[in-house]
Amino acid sequence: MKLISDNSGINREIRGVRIIVAPNMENFLGGGELLLTSLPAYEKLDDHMMVSHLNELNKKQISGFIVKRKQNTAHLNKLFETLVCFCEEHNIPVLELPQDISYWLVIKYVLSQICSNIVVAKFIYSKLTRDEISQYFAGRAIREKAIEKLICGLETMLGNPVALYDAQFHNMYSSTSEPIELKILKDSPKYVPNIITQLEYIRQKRNNVEYIKEIDIFGQSKYYLLISEINEPLMELDFITLEGAVSALLYFLIQNETVKSIEKKYHRDLEYRMLNGSLSESEKEDVANLLDLNATDEYRVITFYLKSGNNKENFSAEQRKETKIVEKAVLKFLPKEYIFCNTNRIIYIHKENKKKENGNFEESWKNFKKKRKIN
Known part of the structure; x- marks a missing residue:
């Protein structure tokens, strides 16, 4: 200066x-x-x-x-x-x-000099960063744009690149044009900064020290926020910034998951109505177009359900929970095209691929039944 x-x-x-x-x-x-x-x-x-x-x-x-x-x-x-x-x-x-x-580098330095202790500095910095983060979500901000702006803003505030990934480690948003590939190393230690909320991070060292925050949405999906110490080490005040950022991300990611869940349920209802024959011919054509089902393609429909030895347990909350677990297991072994739960029943629509041998599907299905002990 x-x-x-x-x-x-x-x-x-x-x-x-x-x-x-x-x-x-x-x-x-x-x-x-x-x-x-x-x-x-x-x-x-x-x-x-x-x-x-x-x-x-x-x-x-x-x-x-x-x-x-x-x-x-x-x-x-x-x-x-x-x-x-x-x-x-x-x-x-x-x-x-x-x-x-960055202004934020100046702010952190000034607070460290004028505050009587670190607790006061943390309190002031928390207020400043939360005010800054709230601007990204002001008014009727579009979720995707708001998250993108937040990720880029975090790089400015933290002085290091930031990226957000989905459960499969696919990059969704990045503050840099070339996102870092996310890989979580085995036995990486947990890190809990000395701040009020004490969010838990994974701390690991690859080319640089990395902090990874897992963001869980109601146990249904996961996201990962990655901060790489490429330019400078993170300090306690930086984790206060992340505290507010994670809260903001959680809010918008929950909105995203809610919208996706509603869309998924709507599509599943249409799929079920198509299979049970409750649609008219004109409705079938409309639904097929919506679900991207082609009349010239071949499909297999697999349906199975969890049978309880006690009739009182049928359609219970516990049975629905177990059905969801099986649904997730099916998605791990079979192509992820059309699968949905209907109370205690799972229905899977498999699209035949002419370019591949039918044996691939048969083998996958047999392996799934064997591992899950399904008759």
């Missing part, structure tokens, strides 16, 4: 640090803060309105500005000149931050 104003106010006491996110930032300050900005909050203001807000900030006895010039437009250049002139007139120091240094 370099000082770009005169040094007359360089000895002002720093009592806090904030990123300017709104023109009326003075309404959110306690006084004595060091303010970080690239001036986007003032972009829609003219000089007179900006000076009005700067006067209000000065009344809060702010300690100074750290600025980053991201856009080189005529209007922003004019606002930048207005800021520097105002600060020199009122003895407020202005420092310029290089483009490759």
